[in-house]
Amino acid sequence: MFGAKKVNKTINNLDSFLDYLDECILIYKNGIKNYLEGNKEKFDDNLNSITKLRETTTELRRSIENDLFAYSLVSDQRVDILQLLERLDKIINLLYKNLCQYEIEIPFFPAELNVDFLKLVEITSLSLEGTLQASRDYFKMPRFVTEKIHRIYYFEKEVSKLAQSIKRRVFHEMDNFKLSQKFHLRYFTLHVEELAEEAVKVADRLAIMVIRQNN
Amino acid sequence: METAAIVAFILCIAYWSGYRGVARTFGDSHLRSVLKRRTYAVALSVALCVAIMAMTMLDLSVFRLGRSGMLTLAGVMVMVLAIFSCLRVSTSAVTAFWGALLAMMYHQGAVDHYPLLAVLLSLLAIPLFSCLMTWVYGSLFNRFVYHRKGHLLLNLLFVRRLALVGVMLAGIGVALNCSLLFSTLLSGITSDFATIYKWVMIAGTIVVCAIGVMRWRPDEQGHTQAMPQGLPSLYAIATSLLIGIVVSVLLMPVSVPVILSANQLKASNDLLLHRDNPARQMLKLLSITLLTPLVAFLVGMVVLKLESDIMLTVAVAAFTLLTSVLVYLYSSQYSEHRETQNALHDELVHKNEVGDEMNRMDMAAVTSQFDVMTKEIDLKHKELVNLSLYIKQQRQYLEDLSQRLAALSQEEDARLVGEKLREEAVRLNETIKLSDEMDQFYTQVEEIHKNFVSRLQMRCPNLTEREKRLAILLRLGFSSKEIAQLMNVEPKSVEINRYRFRRKLKLDRGINMVQYLQLL
Numbered sequence: 001m002f003g004a005k006k007v008n009k010t011i012n013n014l015d016s017f018l019d020y021l022d023e024c025i026l027i028y029k030n031g032i033k034n035y036l037e038g039n040k041e042k043f044d045d046n047l048n049s050i051t052k053l054r055e056t057t058t059e060l061r062r063s064i065e066n067d068l069f070a071y072s073l074v075s076d077q078r079v080d081i082l083q084l085l086e087r088l089d090k091i092i093n094l095l096y097k098n099l100c101q102y103e104i105e106i107p108f109f110p111a112e113l114n115v116d117f118l119k120l121v122e123i124t125s126l127s128l129e130g131t132l133q134a135s136r137d138y139f140k141m142p143r144f145v146t147e148k149i150h151r152i153y154y155f156e157k158e159v160s161k162l163a164q165s166i167k168r169r170v171f172h173e174m175d176n177f178k179l180s181q182k183f184h185l186r187y188f189t190l191h192v193e194e195l196a197e198e199a200v201k202v203a204d205r206l207a208i209m210v211i212r213q214n215n
Numbered sequence: 216m217e218t219a220a221i222v223a224f225i226l227c228i229a230y231w232s233g234y235r236g237v238a239r240t241f242g243d244s245h246l247r248s249v250l251k252r253r254t255y256a257v258a259l260s261v262a263l264c265v266a267i268m269a270m271t272m273l274d275l276s277v278f279r280l281g282r283s284g285m286l287t288l289a290g291v292m293v294m295v296l297a298i299f300s301c302l303r304v305s306t307s308a309v310t311a312f313w314g315a316l317l318a319m320m321y322h323q324g325a326v327d328h329y330p331l332l333a334v335l336l337s338l339l340a341i342p343l344f345s346c347l348m349t350w351v352y353g354s355l356f357n358r359f360v361y362h363r364k365g366h367l368l369l370n371l372l373f374v375r376r377l378a379l380v381g382v383m384l385a386g387i388g389v390a391l392n393c394s395l396l397f398s399t400l401l402s403g404i405t406s407d408f409a410t411i412y413k414w415v416m417i418a419g420t421i422v423v424c425a426i427g428v429m430r431w432r433p434d435e436q437g438h439t440q441a442m443p444q445g446l447p448s449l450y451a452i453a454t455s456l457l458i459g460i461v462v463s464v465l466l467m468p469v470s471v472p473v474i475l476s477a478n479q480l481k482a483s484n485d486l487l488l489h490r491d492n493p494a495r496q497m498l499k500l501l502s503i504t505l506l507t508p509l510v511a512f513l514v515g516m517v518v519l520k521l522e523s524d525i526m527l528t529v530a531v532a533a534f535t536l537l538t539s540v541l542v543y544l545y546s547s548q549y550s551e552h553r554e555t556q557n558a559l560h561d562e563l564v565h566k567n568e569v570g571d572e573m574n575r576m577d578m579a580a581v582t583s584q585f586d587v588m589t590k591e592i593d594l595k596h597k598e599l600v601n602l603s604l605y606i607k608q609q610r611q612y613l614e615d616l617s618q619r620l621a622a623l624s625q626e627e628d629a630r631l632v633g634e635k636l637r638e639e640a641v642r643l644n645e646t647i648k649l650s651d652e653m654d655q656f657y658t659q660v661e662e663i664h665k666n667f668v669s670r671l672q673m674r675c676p677n678l679t680e681r682e683k684r685l686a687i688l689l690r691l692g693f694s695s696k697e698i699a700q701l702m703n704v705e706p707k708s709v710e711i712n713r714y715r716f717r718r719k720l721k722l723d724r725g726i727n728m729v730q731y732l733q734l735l
Binding site for chain 1: 364365366367368369372375
């Protein structure tokens with residue numbers, strides 16, 4: 001009655017979207033691990049999974065946006081929520097593109113760099129998971145969003161430090177590498193950093209949305 | 216004729232009440248962001264139906280004004296509303312009614328306790344009560360509605376339902392209130408016209424609600440606050456109006472009914488809710504509560520004192536209405552024209568600023584080009600002067616050499632001639648080294664290519680002077696043989712220096728060093 005069914009449908013879609021984002025983060029983490037360990041088949045499976053998830057999440061996001069407009073739900077916060085969804089979808093796209101680039105460009109990672117690089121990916125995943133939890137809390141428990149946001153900022157700083165240390169190692173210590181190889185490694189490190197930066201942008205947006213909701 | 220005039224006045228008042236009263240009461244941007252137009256129209260229609268049923272079942276007024284009193288009252292109300300609308304000052308039909316009614320009672324010497332009680336309740340007590348109820352509802356909603364647990368979307372759906380119920384309750388209150396006003400105004404009609412009286416009352420109430428719905432516009436800008444703040448005010452207005460109806464029913468046997476102004480209630484609630492501009496809200500409230508009844512009282516007294524000719528009152532009221540409409544239309548047009556002029560002026564100023572900026576940028580570009588060309592000309596001039604000096608020096612040397620050779624040709628001792636010739640050869644070799652001129656040459660070339668030298672040093676900080684000169688000569692396109700001649704060394708030495716320089720730059724085998732230096 002009076003749109004309860006439509007609202008519940010939109011809520012279910014939102015929850016599904018966030019669940020798919022969670023899955024994408026896990027697949028990305030495993031994908032890079034499989035690549036560095038040389039498990040080609042598992043890496044291909046990860047790539048296929050994330051490709052399918054990306055298409056599903058794009059459709060889901062459009063469906064949620066249509067519902068918000070068509071049923072005039074949350075008319076005064078609509079813009080904020082749509083921007084949040086857009087940014088989360090952008091994160092999924094970045095995860096997909098990053099993983100694809102490993103398959104296309106086949107970067108060479110020296111063995112001595114594997115541990116650090118995996119650690120970098122792990123911390124970036126933690127920052128993305130923090131973003132996901134903060135987004136869920138915004139809809140259900142807004143008072144817990146702020147503490148999740150602080151964690152995202154912390155992880156992003158750690159990612160930045162680790163990325164710089166990896167790049168420094170590559171350019172200063174790996175003399176036997178060609179310049180092009182060093183650039184390639186830097187490029188892939190940069191792409192992981194971009195994910196953490198995107199997580200911070202979502203965190204900033206959530207902070208403003210929570211303040212507006214409390215006013 | 217009088218009945219027609221009364222009906223016309225009633226419809227004017229109904230139109231104004233819908234246009235300004237209902238539209239403003241329910242036109243809160245917070246509510247417009249929550250409810251759609253269709254939902255709002257349905258809610259008001261339901262409210263209207265309920266109110267009409269109540270009107271037909273109850274006899275809402277026993278207060279009898281009399282025919283002339285009715286016409287005077289309506290005429291004064293129309294005049295006051297027209298004047299205030301023309302001046303764009305906040306006003307209310309109900310408070311104008313009270314002012315005019317008090318004037319009439321005072322003129323007739325029929326001021327009594329109960330009518331005064333009704334006036335005090337309508338103008339002061341119930342609006343204060345509405346303010347209090349706004350605060351109470353605001354606290355309740357903050358505690359139990361706005362911050363309840365659950366999903367954000369479900370919370371907002373709940374708020375939307377609350378808003379719908381609030382609009383219906385307030386709509387019923389407004390509709391009953393309007394019908395009370397119209398029935399009081401029409402209370403002078405005799406029983407022969409009772410049917411017309413009921414239909415005019417219903418028509419007036421329908422006009423009020425219909426105009427209110429037509430003026431509803433969705434909040435397209437999107438409200439920035441999280442939850443509708445207008446909800447407590449809406450519920451407070453609904454509560455106050457319904458209490459006013461109940462009090463009227465109780466007071467009916469002895470007095471004029473308590474008729475409330477939704478506009479006034481909204482203005483008093485806004486004083487509590489919108490604290491960003493309290494002075495403006497206070498002025499609005501004072502205009503509705505004090506100024507309007509006062510002006511209506513004065514106008515009523517003037518009309519009643521001057522004439523007992525009813526038709527003159529009607530004519531004056533109609534003239535005032537027409538003049539006000541014309542003045543209002545003119546001022547609207549004028550303000551629109553002024554806004555257009557201002558926008559045009561701003562556009563022209565902006566265009567001029569952009570034009571000036573572009574001119575300034577063009578001038579800067581031309582000036583910088585001119586500066587670069589001037590520097591180049593100066594440099595060329597210096598080169599020319601140096602070259603002329605060099606030619607002069609060489610000429611001098613050649614002349615001296617010619618003299619020495621001429622003196623030598625006079626010598627007969629072959630051994631002495633051989634020694635002298637060897638000395639001349641050594642001297643000539645030293646001259647060919649051209650160390651001073653070469654220094655000058657390199658200085659000039661480094662001056663011209665100083666950006667290149669600094670970029671080269673960034674990539675390779677530990678370059679020697681010799682290597683810098685080699686880099687410049689390579690960049691200028693000299694071959695190894697030519698460089699050897701200029702530097703007065705063997706070509707093989709130049710090749711070795713090139714190889715060492717390449718290693719210092721850490722260039723791969725496939726990369727052409729000259730091209731690399733030219734691209735730097």
